[in-house]
Amino acid sequence: MTELKNDRLLRALLRQPVDATPVWVMRQAGRYLPEYRVIRERAGSFMDLCRNPELACEVTLQPVDRFGMDAAILFSDILTVPDAMGLGLYFTEGEGPRFQHPIRTEAAVRALGIPDPEQELGYVMQAVRTIRRELDGRVPLIGFSGSPWTLATYMVEGGSAKFFANTKAMMFERPDLMHHMLDILAQAVSAYLSAQIASGAQAVMIFDTWGGMLTTSDYREFSLRYMQRIVACLPREHEGRRVPVVLFTKGGAQWLEDIAASGCDGVGLDWTIDLDQARARIGSQVALQGNMDPCVLYASPRRIRTEVATILARYGSGEGHVFNLGHGVHPGIDPENVAALVEAVHELSPAYHR
């Protein structure tokens, strides 16, 4: 294997010293980039692009090439696992992900099987291998999946939902059935992320987009418990290096102590919590990834630089911080503003690492 030239991300996630704070942004490969839109056009649908390892590799590398990001993240979707279970994932303009076959009956839940990552999800593993080859050790590659709870919401609702009425009705009325589904999903996600690691992902992240819609007790029982189980199942070393695991629950600022106690290496933070508070609460246990409000990218490069400075100062000196947004970059953002963000992190952060 080629030696990793820039390992800031992996070091920061393990709370080891670095020369500068590593930076990448969620959805860094995507619609706001003109070069992405060209490839997307060529590929066909969003899922056609995900399923094409060469093109998925090309868009994965675009933000690394353009901005000098300190990590690449696999171009894919959080919902590939239920798609591989036969639910038929597709995307509609403006409405986001949808499933052709939502899970609405006990029989449908009982029929769910665990996909073989090298078969039904072979296109993802091929993309991981292709990206690793093309990255050639420049920066590490992050793999990912949706969390079991988040996958379950989409599977039951058939797509995005305002209130999660069907999912929660199942959770409240048939907790046994919901737990069965989450158990299957935890096994499937564990196998999926393990295969990504075996294929070359050097860090993995679990996106719990909708855990924040739960009560504290329900979050622990129906979301965190299953992420914790996945963390416990993953191989934590590959190619002679530790493979860090990051958990990100949007709207989870209340539960940081619980998340940090899950066994993960890093915790992703949305923008609602200030980084000094988060560090005071869990910074001695885990690395923190985040957490600029993505809407700051609607402001000017100058204002973005001020905000980067504020966030770096809030985290303060020492190891354990990966700079990121608190949520994915919005589609309409000017790429120049993302460039301003990355530049500011690289210029201003070394002062905190002496």
Next chain:
Amino acid sequence: MTELKNDRLLRALLRQPVDATPVWVMRQAGRYLPEYRVIRERAGSFMDLCRNPELACEVTLQPVDRFGMDAAILFSDILTVPDAMGLGLYFTEGEGPRFQHPIRTEAAVRALGIPDPEQELGYVMQAVRTIRRELDGRVPLIGFSGSPWTLATYMVEGGSAKFFANTKAMMFERPDLMHHMLDILAQAVSAYLSAQIASGAQAVMIFDTWGGMLTTSDYREFSLRYMQRIVACLPREHEGRRVPVVLFTKGGAQWLEDIAASGCDGVGLDWTIDLDQARARIGSQVALQGNMDPCVLYASPRRIRTEVATILARYGSGEGHVFNLGHGVHPGIDPENVAALVEAVHELSPAYHR
């Protein structure tokens, strides 16, 4: 004035002993009630209904009559103040509130004036007086408004928004201008709620629907600060009784200590925090209103009763709890399930008040 026969709500909000936990639910008068839909049909548009004091009174009383709620809440909208400022509030099916004249320029911000509650908002004051007359002392009447920050988001975006791109761009680039707008709004909301109290509202609530989309620092600076100013300006006694003020920030569980220190009497809680934790954090300073997940109403009456029991047990014995949902009741809910909720609170709560 007629004597108040059921003053549980007012007593609970002042943390005084009661015989049973008072219960009402946000949006208790609304689309899920068939008797509401009849009146709504007769009135015309949603705003026609708000502007018709007799019909607004009728729908306000419907849930009190049907369920035996311990409080009535004025039938109105959180956005009446910007409407009275000339922005032209209207509602579109499925897309929620919109403004004909959003605020997009500095000149538009500078032109904003403070409406006279007895003139531009006279229909609200007339509704309050009519409802008080028709309630005839059965239960107290709650008045309300949106928070300055929440009003500002709708005013700048022109309606609901996914990311609040325009509002946040203004906040980040022109904080001076945003503060000017929020200052005007705080004055307008203070005048509006003061007039509601003078007209007969016996408690008031400020809905901060979108404060939870801010960072901790921005929440304090752009949302909480202005609610605090309103709290400081309101007359706190009327008709010989204290008029409690409740602040509700959706997604604000992180900031309960800050909210409780605002000078309010009660804090509204969404469902994401468990009530025992909230009480441990701020229960010695303020009353707590909440906080059942509104999605529990999609489950069976039996399951609803179990959840009510759990929430009452979480709060535990003693004063200071107003039972409510953590957010408004959803449109498709079966009224029988709301009946089950109210019945369970009235049957199970006296054990906690001996």
